Amino acid sequence: MINKVILSFLGVFVFVNFTYSQSIQDIINQVSNANLQVSVVELSGEQVAMINGSMQIITNRIQSNNDLAADYIEERLAAFPNLTINVQEFNTVGKNIIATQLGQTNPNDIYIVCAHYDSVTTYCADDNATGVSAVIEIAKILSAQCIDNTIIYALWDEEEIGLQGANFYAQQAANETNGNTRDNILGVINMDMIGYDGDAPGTSGDNDFDIDVRDFDNSLGIKDDLLNILNTYTFDLNPIVVNPGTTASDHARFWNQDYSAVLVGESWETDDQTPDYHSSNDRAEDIDFQYMTELTKLVTAYMTTKAGLITLDNTVTQTASTLSSNDNSASYQWYNCDSNASISGATNQTYSPISSGNYAVEVSNGSCLELSPCVNFSVLSSEEFTTEEIKIYPNPVTSVLKIDNNIQTELTITINDISGKIINTFKSRKEYFEIDFKKNVSGVYFVNVATKTKSSTFKIVKE
Numbered sequence: 001m002i003n004k005v006i007l008s009f010l011g012v013f014v015f016v017n018f019t020y021s022q023s024i025q026d027i028i029n030q031v032s033n034a035n036l037q038v039s040v041v042e043l044s045g046e047q048v049a050m051i052n053g054s055m056q057i058i059t060n061r062i063q064s065n066n067d068l069a070a071d072y073i074e075e076r077l078a079a080f081p082n083l084t085i086n087v088q089e090f091n092t093v094g095k096n097i098i099a100t101q102l103g104q105t106n107p108n109d110i111y112i113v114c115a116h117y118d119s120v121t122t123y124c125a126d127d128n129a130t131g132v133s134a135v136i137e138i139a140k141i142l143s144a145q146c147i148d149n150t151i152i153y154a155l156w157d158e159e160e161i162g163l164q165g166a167n168f169y170a171q172q173a174a175n176e177t178n179g180n181t182r183d184n185i186l187g188v189i190n191m192d193m194i195g196y197d198g199d200a201p202g203t204s205g206d207n208d209f210d211i212d213v214r215d216f217d218n219s220l221g222i223k224d225d226l227l228n229i230l231n232t233y234t235f236d237l238n239p240i241v242v243n244p245g246t247t248a249s250d251h252a253r254f255w256n257q258d259y260s261a262v263l264v265g266e267s268w269e270t271d272d273q274t275p276d277y278h279s280s281n282d283r284a285e286d287i288d289f290q291y292m293t294e295l296t297k298l299v300t301a302y303m304t305t306k307a308g309l310i311t312l313d314n315t316v317t318q319t320a321s322t323l324s325s326n327d328n329s330a331s332y333q334w335y336n337c338d339s340n341a342s343i344s345g346a347t348n349q350t351y352s353p354i355s356s357g358n359y360a361v362e363v364s365n366g367s368c369l370e371l372s373p374c375v376n377f378s379v380l381s382s383e384e385f386t387t388e389e390i391k392i393y394p395n396p397v398t399s400v401l402k403i404d405n406n407i408q409t410e411l412t413i414t415i416n417d418i419s420g421k422i423i424n425t426f427k428s429r430k431e432y433f434e435i436d437f438k439k440n441v442s443g444v445y446f447v448n449v450a451t452k453t454k455s456s457t458f459k460i461v462k463e
């Protein structure tokens with residue numbers, strides 16, 4: 001609650017979309033089979049979708065007639081945080097949808113995850129509503145994270161008539177004429193047809209998929225990274241490395257510019273591609289969504305690894321004289337929670353308040369930013385209570401902490417845990433009262449007892 005007050009006061013709502021401290025496994029686990037199914041049936045025109053404010057059917061994605069599909073993709077991506085969306089029109093009807101999530105540490109180091117959204121005929125669920133749906137799902141998950149390197153989520157047009165959209169993009173990226181600098185694209189993963197697996201579960205060939213690669217720039221390194229990820233985390237997938245890989249999809253346009261790229265998709269190499277290729281029989285009902293989910297998880301893991309997750313620690317440690325942020329590699333700004341104001345000059349990892357009150361620290365890395373909870377801090381006054389005035393017992397405590405108040409003045413009691421987080425605060429003027437410690441976990445607590453003129457902090461151990 002107090003966090004929100006401070007954030008609104010400072011007007012920095014834009015930064016609060018990030019969630020932190022997730023492992024790569026946590027992120028892999030977010031890939032949703034159900035989300036992928038919804039995207040595939042909407043993109044392939046099996047079901048109506050909300051586009052431009054009304055429910056509509058994407059009747060097909062053929063190049064001259066796929067603006068509705070482009071609008072759908074653009075709107076889906078625009079709903080996610082931290083993305084800048086650019087519609088790149090490269091001829092009268094061709095347009096790529098490009099969503100950029102800027103890296104906070106190395107914004108010029110770029111990784112691209114992509115798929116083509118155009119089709120040769122109606123439906124074309126596998127080719128390539130599957131790849132587009134995977135890119136949207138990855139964008140949904142990763143856009144909530146704060147990252148070191150830039151990720152571009154790209155959906156290409158006019159793949160089926162000569163890899164036109166990707167060709168335009170890759171040429172622009174590599175262009176060094178007229179003072180342009182070559183984009184530092186470090187890895188491209190193209191997903192084209194990731195939904196067909198004809199082999200029965202448990203039989204030979206089940207879960208086969210192809211990694212198509214050739215020796216351009218560090219393309220072989222991407223293949224190695226994917227194989228390492230397959231060994232590090234658990235997937236129901238069997239990789240088939242195809243080298244020299246096919247040039248019949250968008251990644252080849254990046255090879256042409258000597259960028260590192262691979263294709264990930266169902267296995268043409270083991271003759272396990274959809275029998276309904278480039279036909280209107282290529283329908284969502286024939287998609288193996290479990291297999292498609294596994295491939296999406298694999299590419300999610302790769303993109304997350306390459307993006308580099310930035311985690312910020314927003315906890316605070318308190319000693320008798322200082323507050324200290326537990327994040328060792330951030331920028332800091334301390335706040336007075338009671339006045340909702342930043343403290344001028346308080347930009348070090350530690351801060352020593354000059355008056356008692358509630359304090360918070362904002363930790364930031366680039367534009368990634370997180371605020372700590374407010375921590376109650378008592379400046380040790382010369383006037384502490386004598387043991388005759390205030391008595392706290394037993395210590396250690398197991399269930400009930402007892403306080404004798406012999407000064408007959410209202411006391412403000414604040415209980416902090418070891419990290420400085422306030423777990424309870426209340427006032428009492430009774431001569432004797434009890435604090436229930438039964439529900440508190442074992443450990444050290446600081447119990448501050450204060451009047452207008454005196455203050456004492458007691459270190460209490462809960463057993």
Ligand SMILES: [Zn+2]
Nearest residue numbers: 127128192193
């Ligand atoms: Zn395709």
